Amino acid sequence: MLEVRDLEVSFPSEAGRVAAVRGLSFDVGAGEVLGIVGESGSGKSVSALATMGLLPPQARIGGSIRFHGTELLGKSDVALSRIRGRRIAMVFQDPLSALTPIFTVGDQVAEALRVHDPKLAKKAAAERAVDLLDLVGIPHARARSASFPHEFSGGMRQRVVIAMAIANDPDLIIADEPTTALDVTVQAQVLDVLKTAQEITGAGIVLITHDLGVVAGVADRLMVMYAGRAVEQGAVDEVFGHPRMPYTLGLLGSVPRLDATEKRPLVPIEGQPPPMTDLPPGCPFTLRCPMAVERCSAEEPALEVVGPGPGGPEPHRSACWRSGDIERVEHDVAGAGADTAATLFGVRAPAPGAAGTDGRPDRPVVLDVVDLVKHYPVTTGSVFRRRVGTVHAVDGISFDIREGEVLGLVGESGCGKTTTLMEILGLEPPMGGRIVVLGSDVAGLGRRARVAVRRDLQVVFQDPVASLDPRLPVGDVIGEPLEVHGVARPQIRRRVAELLDLVGLRPDHANRYPAEFSGGQRQRIGIARALALEPKVLILDEPVSALDVSIRAGVINLLEDLRARLGLAFLFVAHDLSVVRHVADRVAVMYLGKIVEIGAVDRVFAAPSHPYTQALLSAIPIPDPAVERRRERILLRGDLPSPADPPSGCRFRTRCPLFVELDESRRRRCVTEEPPRAAVGSGHEAACHFAHAREVV
Amino acid sequence: MASPVIASGSGTGPDPAGADTGPAGGAIEALGRRRLVLRRFLRNRLSAAGGVVLVLLFAMAFLGPLFYPWDHRTQDDLALLTPPSPEHWFGTTKLGEDLFAQCMRGLQKSLLIGLLVAIISTALAAVVGAAAGYFGRATDRSLMWLVDLLLVLPSFLVVAILSPAFRGGSWLLLVVLLAAFQWMITARIVRGMTLSLREREYVKAARFMGMAPWPIIRRHILPNMASLLIIDATINVGTAITAETALSFFGFGIQPPDISLGTLIYNGTESALTFSWLFLFPAALLVTTVLAVNFLGDGLRDALDPTSLRGRRRD
Numbered sequence A: 001m002l003e004v005r006d007l008e009v010s011f012p013s014e015a016g017r018v019a020a021v022r023g024l025s026f027d028v029g030a031g032e033v034l035g036i037v038g039e040s041g042s043g044k045s046v047s048a049l050a051t052m053g054l055l056p057p058q059a060r061i062g063g064s065i066r067f068h069g070t071e072l073l074g075k076s077d078v079a080l081s082r083i084r085g086r087r088i089a090m091v092f093q094d095p096l097s098a099l100t101p102i103f104t105v106g107d108q109v110a111e112a113l114r115v116h117d118p119k120l121a122k123k124a125a126a127e128r129a130v131d132l133l134d135l136v137g138i139p140h141a142r143a144r145s146a147s148f149p150h151e152f153s154g155g156m157r158q159r160v161v162i163a164m165a166i167a168n169d170p171d172l173i174i175a176d177e178p179t180t181a182l183d184v185t186v187q188a189q190v191l192d193v194l195k196t197a198q199e200i201t202g203a204g205i206v207l208i209t210h211d212l213g214v215v216a217g218v219a220d221r222l223m224v225m226y227a228g229r230a231v232e233q234g235a236v237d238e239v240f241g242h243p244r245m246p247y248t249l250g251l252l253g254s255v256p257r258l259d260a261t262e263k264r265p266l267v268p269i270e271g272q273p274p275p276m277t278d279l280p281p282g283c284p285f286t287l288r289c290p291m292a293v294e295r296c297s298a299e300e301p302a303l304e305v306v307g308p309g310p311g312g313p314e315p316h317r318s319a320c321w322r323s324g325d326i327e328r329v330e331h332d333v334a335g336a337g338a339d340t341a342a343t344l345f346g347v348r349a350p351a352p353g354a355a356g357t358d359g360r361p362d363r364p365v366v367l368d369v370v371d372l373v374k375h376y377p378v379t380t381g382s383v384f385r386r387r388v389g390t391v392h393a394v395d396g397i398s399f400d401i402r403e404g405e406v407l408g409l410v411g412e413s414g415c416g417k418t419t420t421l422m423e424i425l426g427l428e429p430p431m432g433g434r435i436v437v438l439g440s441d442v443a444g445l446g447r448r449a450r451v452a453v454r455r456d457l458q459v460v461f462q463d464p465v466a467s468l469d470p471r472l473p474v475g476d477v478i479g480e481p482l483e484v485h486g487v488a489r490p491q492i493r494r495r496v497a498e499l500l501d502l503v504g505l506r507p508d509h510a511n512r513y514p515a516e517f518s519g520g521q522r523q524r525i526g527i528a529r530a531l532a533l534e535p536k537v538l539i540l541d542e543p544v545s546a547l548d549v550s551i552r553a554g555v556i557n558l559l560e561d562l563r564a565r566l567g568l569a570f571l572f573v574a575h576d577l578s579v580v581r582h583v584a585d586r587v588a589v590m591y592l593g594k595i596v597e598i599g600a601v602d603r604v605f606a607a608p609s610h611p612y613t614q615a616l617l618s619a620i621p622i623p624d625p626a627v628e629r630r631r632e633r634i635l636l637r638g639d640l641p642s643p644a645d646p647p648s649g650c651r652f653r654t655r656c657p658l659f660v661e662l663d664e665s666r667r668r669r670c671v672t673e674e675p676p677r678a679a680v681g682s683g684h685e686a687a688c689h690f691a692h693a694r695e696v697v
Numbered sequence B: 001m002a003s004p005v006i007a008s009g010s011g012t013g014p015d016p017a018g019a020d021t022g023p024a025g026g027a028i029e030a031l032g033r034r035r036l037v038l039r040r041f042l043r044n045r046l047s048a049a050g051g052v053v054l055v056l057l058f059a060m061a062f063l064g065p066l067f068y069p070w071d072h073r074t075q076d077d078l079a080l081l082t083p084p085s086p087e088h089w090f091g092t093t094k095l096g097e098d099l100f101a102q103c104m105r106g107l108q109k110s111l112l113i114g115l116l117v118a119i120i121s122t123a124l125a126a127v128v129g130a131a132a133g134y135f136g137r138a139t140d141r142s143l144m145w146l147v148d149l150l151l152v153l154p155s156f157l158v159v160a161i162l163s164p165a166f167r168g169g170s171w172l173l174l175v176v177l178l179a180a181f182q183w184m185i186t187a188r189i190v191r192g193m194t195l196s197l198r199e200r201e202y203v204k205a206a207r208f209m210g211m212a213p214w215p216i217i218r219r220h221i222l223p224n225m226a227s228l229l230i231i232d233a234t235i236n237v238g239t240a241i242t243a244e245t246a247l248s249f250f251g252f253g254i255q256p257p258d259i260s261l262g263t264l265i266y267n268g269t270e271s272a273l274t275f276s277w278l279f280l281f282p283a284a285l286l287v288t289t290v291l292a293v294n295f296l297g298d299g300l301r302d303a304l305d306p307t308s309l310r311g312r313r314r315d
C-alpha cells in the first residue's frame, strides 16, 4: 500500500547540510503494523513527515513515496491535502499542540469529518464525533465533547487525536511517539485504543517509538534506524530473537526486563550518534561499535538479506559487515546460556556484595519515615489570598530503609514521590509524622546537627541539565559539598579527581562547563557530587528517566557498581518498574499520596497483591514479542483523580478493576473504609480490603 | 573463536566536548572558576583592550598632572583660547587655563564618580534584589516597599533639596546620593530572576548539601545573572557621568573651582563650532571612557557565560 524507496531528506543548517534521511526504503501493507525504532535524531520523525508531505519548504527530498501506486513526492500541497487526513492520518507525540485550544473537542472531531466531506450536515457530523469519542474510550462522550482540550488530561487528549485520525476511515495511520509523554498505565490504554482503531478501520499503521517494549507488543514488522538509515529490518520475532546488527543488539540489551528473574548485566552503548552534517565514510556506528574492524570505517555496509522471514515474504535484512560473526557468536553463546549482547559488548555481571534482603532485620535502619504528611494549600486570587482547598500530596506514608539496601519508590506522575523526597531532604519538622535519619529525628535537630546529618544524606536529581549550575566548572560543582563542609583545598582537588575517575570521567573534565557534556555524562557528574562526602544514604529522583535508552544502561550499571562497592543505601524514585526491578531490593508502590503495596522486589513482582500494583505491572511492555503476545493487560479506567479531592474510603476505588467485580456490600466497604496496610507475606504488605496475589508479568 | 569479536569492556567513549584535551592524566589539576574565567577573559582581545585603555585613562588622569607643567587653575595670560600646541597640548580656555590639565582633573572626578556609582548601585541592586527574592516573606515585603518608595520619589528634586546640606562636603557624598537613586529598577529585576533561580535544582542541591543562604546567593544566584548585572553596571557608568553633568549644570553637582568632564563639556558646548577643541577633547575622553567600560563589560560577560563561544579556546 505504502512503498517508500530510497528516500533522502536533507536540510540546510549553519554547519552545512544535515542529511536527516539517507536512502530509506520500506513498505507498509493494509492492516499491518510497522514499528520504527531509533534514538532521538535518527530520522524517524522526518521520514514520517515526508510521507505526509509536511516537511518545511527548505528541505530537499529525493527518492520516491508511492501510496496505492500514486507517487506522492512532487505533488502540490493542495493535491496532498486531499489525501492527508482522509487516507493518511497522523498522531503526534504532543497531543496538546495537535488540538486547537479555543474549540471544543467535539467541534474539532466534527471539523475533521467535514473538511473531507463538505456535504455532511453539521448535526450529523456532531453525532458522529460523539460516536468516535465514545469509540476511543472517552467516558460520557456526549457531555465531554463540549469540553475544551485543556480540560482533558494528556491521555484523554491523545484519545481525541486518535479519534480525529480515524474519523475518515484512513488507509494508513502514522503515529509518531504517541505514548512517550504519558504514564505507563495511560500508555497501555492508548495503545489499546490504537489497536481497536486499527481493527475497526483495517488501516496500516506506522508506529514510531524509542521504546522497544511498545513495538514488541503491537508491531508485525520492525525497522531499526540509525543515523538516517535503516540498519535492520524484518519480522518482529526475527529481529528481537536474532538481531544481526550490533546497534540493535545494544538497544535490546540496554533495557532492563520486567520479567528477568535473575540480574542480568545491562549493555550500555557508549558515545553519541555521529553528527549528521558531514558523515565520515563507513558505517556510522563505527565509533560506538564493539565489533568494528578496519573495513567498517572505510565502507558503509548496505542493507542485505541475512535470513528469511518466518513464513512471510519479508526477509530479515541488516546493514553490518559482521552479521555473519554475530550469528556465530549467538550460536556459541546460546549453548553456554549467556547473553549475546552482553558478550559482544563485553559487560560483566554486576559485582556481588549488595546486601539484598538477606538478614534484613539485623541491619540498622538508616532512614525511617513514619506517617509522613505534606499538604499544600490551594489558594485563589492574588490580592486577597483565599484558601479554597488542600492538595493531599503526601498523606501518611511509612517506610524504612536499612543499611546497604535499595528501596524503589514507584507510582504515576503526581502521586507524591518528589514531594516525599523533598520533605526528607528538607530536614525540617514535617507537617505530620516523623522522619528519622540515621537515628536522629529531624524534628529535634539543631542547626549544627542538621548540617552534620546532611553529610550522610545526599541527592541525585532527575534532570541532569537543571541540577548542575551552568556557570560553574565541573570541578567546582563536584567539590562544592566538600567546600561547604570545610575540607581543605588541596584535599578537595585530590578528591575531585578521584570522584571523576569513580564515575567514569577523566580528571581533565574538571575544567569544563556542564554544557559541554552529554546527558549521561552530566548525570555522572551529579552522582559524583552526591558521593563527594561519602554519604550513607543516597536519594535518587528518577536518575535515568531523562536519558536516552542506550545511555541509561551505563548510568544504571554505574549506580549498581557504586552501591556494591561503597555499601550505600538508596531511596530510588522511578516510574519505570523494570528499572526498579533491576536496581532495588525492596519496592514501595505509591498511589495518590499513599503507599499501597510494599515488599521485597521478588515478592512484589511475582505476587503483586494490590490491584493497582497488578495494573501497573501489567501495563509495562516487555521487549519480547512472544512474551508480549501471551500477556493479558489489566487496563485501568480513567486518570489519576485530583489529589485536592481524593475519593473517600479506598483512594483507588474510582479506577480499581477489582472494585467493579465486587458485590454491593463489599463495595460499600471500599467506599467508606480506608484499607489499612496489612501483611500478605513476610515483609510484604498491601493496602486493600480484598488483596489477593495475581501473576501478571 | 569468538574472541576477536569481544570488546575489552566499556570506556567513556568519545565525548562530545571535542578532542581538545590531551590524554587523561592525573597531573591535570582543576582550575576552579576564578582562574577559568580569567583565562577566558584574556582570550577576548577587544575586552582586554578595553581593560588596558581604562587602566591607561586612570594612569593618565592621576599620574599625568604630576609631569605636566600646567595645573588646572593657573591662567596663562599670554595664551587665551589658543588651539592645541606643544606648549598647551589640548589648547587653552578663554581665561587662559590649560585644557589638558583641566581635562585630567575632570577625568579624575568623572572616572571615580562613574565607576563608584556604577559599582555601588549595581551591588546594592544585586544584594537587595537577591535577598528579597531568596528569603521572601517579610524581608521581601519590606525591601520591595523601600524600592517602591524610592521609585516614586522624584530623585532629582531630592538631590536638589539635599544639596545645600552637602555643599562644600566631599564629592563622595555626591557618589552616595547618585548611587542611592539608581539601583531600584535593577533590584526589582534581580528579585524576579532570583525567584525563578531559587527553584532550580542546582540551588536545591546546594541547600541540601548544607550551604548557607548567603553563600548560595553569592555562588549560584548572582553568577547566573552576571550578564544582567554587568550590562547594568556598564550602563550605570555612563548614566552616572551624565547625571553628574546635569546636576553640575543646575549647580548641585561638582561646583567650581572643582571640575568634572561634565562641567568641561558643558562649558565647551557653546563654542563647539568656533573653538572646537574646548568641546572635542573632553567629549572624546568621555566617549573613550564609556566605550572602554563597555568592551570590558562585554568580555566579562562572555568569560562568565559558559555558553558563549567567544570565551572558548579556538583550535
Ligand SMILES: Nc1ncnc2c1ncn2[C@@H]1O[C@H](COP(=O)(O)OP(=O)(O)OP(=O)(O)O)[C@@H](O)[C@H]1O
Pocket: A376, A377, A391, A392, A393, A411, A412, A413, A414, A415, A416, A417, A418, A419, A420, A575, A643
Ligand atoms: N508547590 C506545590 N504547590 C501545590 N501543589 C503541589 C506543589 N508541589 C507539588 N504539588 C502537587 O502535589 C502532588 C504530588 O506532586 P509530586 O511532584 O510529589 O509528584 P511525583 O510523584 O513526583 O510526580 P512525577 O512523576 O511527575 O515527578 C501533585 O498533584 C502536584 O501537583
Ligand code: SF4
Pocket: A245, A246, A247, A283, A284, A285, A286, A287, A289, A290, A291, A292, A293, A296, A301, A319, A320, A321, A322, A323
Ligand atoms: S559494520 Fe562494522 S561498525 Fe558497523 S555495525 Fe557492523 S561491525 Fe559495527
Ligand code: SF4
Pocket: A611, A612, A650, A651, A652, A653, A654, A656, A657, A658, A659, A670, A675, A687, A688, A689, A690, A691
Ligand atoms: S480496597 Fe477496594 S477499591 Fe481499594 S483496591 Fe481494594 S478492592 Fe480496590
Ligand SMILES: [Mg+2]
Pocket: A417, A418, A541
Ligand atoms: Mg517527580
